[in-house]
Amino acid sequence: MSGELHDWATPRVSPVRLRPREITLRERAFDRASPLRSLDWVLLLAVGALVSVGGLLIWSATREHQIALGLAPDAFLKKHVINAFLGLCLGIGAALIDYRSLRAYAPIVYGASCLGLLAVLSPLGSTINGAHSWIVLPAGFQIQPSEFAKLAIVVGMAMLLGEKRDGEDTPRDSDVLQVLGLCAVPMVLIMAQPDFGTTMVFIFVILGVLSVAGAPARWVAGLLLAGVLAGAFVAPHVLKDYQLDRFRVVANPTAKLGGAGYNVHQAIVANGSGGLMGKGLFHGSQTQGRFIPEQQTDFVFTVAGEELGLVGAGGIILALGLVLWRGLRIATLATDPFGRLVAAGVVSWFAFQSFVNIGMTLGIMPVTGLPLPFVSYGGSSMFANLMAIGLLQNVHMRSHEL
């Protein structure tokens, strides 16, 4: 905590107080200028709710199978809690870090992410569930560098576009090109994995940050067009057959129930059969019968859909809405372009990733390996997500002070 920011240390005396006394820690903590009071509590509660519900859903999805395997039924739940706790620590770190030093860290984070992505492509990388996105560490830990790369490009772009030069408010063409160059490196590495979903998140985040940064409309429109064209013409040549199948399944979900359509069909059946109130936690037949693969990670939303019904699954959408709303509010209230762009980037990231993840379980988006933020099981994504929330809080606290 650097000196010029912590004016909360200044004692404030209540008018009704008759005599001055020592200021207690408690009073300091709840002081108007204290970081606890300047936190965005709504955001924090929404995230906390999502993480907690995620734990229940992961538990429900894995419990039965763990028992069948003779393993601890709550192993995944415990790991989720640990991930959340570690993520919380990282998030607090991100919230409390100094802006200036963040700028200093940004190149390091960016460089580390690129190195990590390179390592994935090297013999160090390994394939889990068909995605070559992982680095397996000793003691059963795995890292998915692409999750951290999302964070890196958000901060990196905010840094490039957020520094006012020559009093200009809007990025020049050269700034835009710089940003594109910055993002190109990790994107190419991620495409090489291949991880089409994360690439699409990148494109959406770039669009979000550039447009909020005030980039000329021609850039925004051009990028949007380029993205659509890439999806329509390039993807069929670059993507592997199984990836294309996932798109075809969205067009015709009943075809090929034995192949790519199977997952989507089972997911839709799980969601659809939940009804208004759901079948009750631990009582979903699709979930307990393990008809949906990767249910604790990519398809975790179907557990909510089936067991908690429209009320529970709708609640998750609502909570995600709260997170995004607070994120946009933070972007609006941000006092400097850097904070605003970080917030815009994080919102774009979560918005797109949530849409793709939930959309695929509802049969309106292709199946990609994108987890549902805060809810899905998985350490790397949890860490990256909570660090992003930490950054949002950081921006929020800074705008609160001024």
Next chain:
Amino acid sequence: MTDRSRLRIVVLRVVVVSILMTLFGRLAYLQVAEGATYRRDAAQNRIRDVITPASRGQILDDKGRALVTNRTALVVSVTRSILQTQKHHGAQELAALAKIVGIPVADISRQITPCVYKDPKGKKVAPIPGCWNGSPYQPVPIASYASDKPAEVSRVLAISEHQEDFPGVKAEYQAVREYPNGSLAAHVLGYLGPLNDTDLTQSKYKNLAPGTQIGRTGVEDVYDDRLRGTDGVQKLLVDKDSTVKGTVGATDPKAGDNLVLSIDAGVQKVAEKALADGIAQARHTTDRNRGSHYAAPGGAAIVVEVNTGRVVAMASNPTYDPTAFVGGISSAAYASLSDAPGHPLISNAVQGLYAPGSTFKIVSTSAAVKAGYPLTPRIYSCPGSFQGKRNFEGESFATLDFRETLIRSCDTVYYKLAFEQWQKDGGRTGVAHPNEWFPKEARIWGFGKKTGIDLPDERSGLITDRAYKLAFWKKNKANYCKGAKRRGNPTYIASLAPGARPNNAYLQQVDSEFCADGYALNGGDAMNFAIGQGDVLITPLQEAMAYSALVNGGILYTPQLAKGFVSADGLTTSTLPPKVAGHVDTSPQEQAVRAYIKDALGGVTHPPGTAKGSFAGFPFDKLTVGGKTGTADVNNKAPTSWFASFAPVDKPKYVTIVMVPEAGTGGTTAAPIARKIWDGIFGLEGQKAQLASTPTSLPVVRNDGTIAPPGTKVVRPVPTVSPSSGPRALGAVPGLEWAEPARRSRIVAGRLG
């Protein structure tokens, strides 16, 4: 913040709100609007019906000998419509399947390609040889494996174990039919085939899954529901790997009843062999009128019990082995069976129509008496011809009574009577209420309508009278009159063989005659009718029932093959009583007429009777046989050879009918066959007696499930636990009853949808 940035954030906000609303809308749509559908899907996902097929009842002969039994086989079937939804129309799955079953991919695709289907552009594709004749939505059996071959079975069961890799392919145990006697009584027994979607519209197949084996013809078809039993269904809770996690409920399979036929396997064998031998003999006999051997393309032989109408033997030649249908028959194999010379799949006994020839004279004699001609005085002259119609081979005798007329089978006597009656009835055009004694009598004896035997697709035959001719004329007049004006009736021309089509002027002449008075009954038609020729067609079975009525006191029975049912455990039996279809006039004078005819026919097998040669040296001291020969002329072909017989003459037990088309006189071919059958039934002339007495009760099921002959004493164990049947719930909360992990097992066999 610039205005542009502010605006962009607003846009981003709109995007976010749209995204969330899209997701929520879709979620609500799936869960609320479509919820019921998905709840049903989810339930089906979890509950697998494992069908325990009920074992189909055996078909037994009167003494409990098995005519049809069961064995278990693993049958692999492919549903083309499901396969088509796969990538490259399931090419990969087919290749994998081909490797497992060892049949080339090309052969499998040919077998499962429907004969009638349209290509993607909607154009009809010509059927390829060996195509599937059923629905494309139905599993096509492509291979079957005997369950006693473990190596093959375990290889094929890989399909069930990796069901997800084989969409549209099923490998399941099925009980298949076994025919211990090969082709014996094939036309009676019938065969099984898979249920197709046309059958599903019939109420008797309600609740059956497509592809279920059902009786396709014969008693297998008629008594399908009794034989089939009820499949057991186990409702299992499973996860996606088909790991069983519990049972929701189960019904036990209920085995089908055993069907006991009145057919006696011994007599049936004798009849089939005698018929086949007689036909073979005819094919080596020279037809003096043509100078070539008789064609004798087939024939029929029937033995019925005269006092019950039960069928003891029913042979049709040529025949087939129903084993060909076990585990599925390819269209090519089916076509080769159904198009083979003599049409082996058709039963000549109930589906063949023939002119009865002189065997019909029992009807004509009875009619003549009703028309006022006395039986006994020798007042009937038998000239060599009458009205230009020759007696058989031009024979002539002085004056005869009816006894001699029947024994010698004098046609001209009947010609004269029929001609007189035709004149009385008003000649060609007829009076208002003609007597028509002859066709009327034919109908009284059961001709012209189905006997009602327990076999499908029986034919009713044809008895032509004036009303029939008028109706036929009215129906076809327009066509003929058109033909009279122009070029001849096209349907008539088409009915003729290409080489036999006369010139157009002649056809026009024929048409104009029919157009003018096609309803008229010519004298020649009436005369022909009286000797069982021309416009009279019957089935051999109708003949058998008429002759039974002749000798049993005038009772027309409905012929029956089924004698009764014995449940699989043998505890319940039911006997089908004889069914009376009607009576030929039972007045004392008519009884006397029939007794006279019967007595006269007793003389046919002795000199100077028409069957004297065929029965020369027959041990009449042991068995008296009466009968009537028939030699029915057929256009351009050798005559149909008939012999209708009964024995013993004084108190007849059985009627035996033999019919061989294109085989000469009744005495040449049919009567010797009948003689061999009589030998076999009663054990004469060195034969073993197959049916000296008819079993009075049904066969018995022993405690071990095997079948014992009628009358065997079986001591039943006292049941300790009352047998449970019907649905039983195994879980307090259906759908939520979970088995212990240790009890979980993988399903490898059985029907997993």
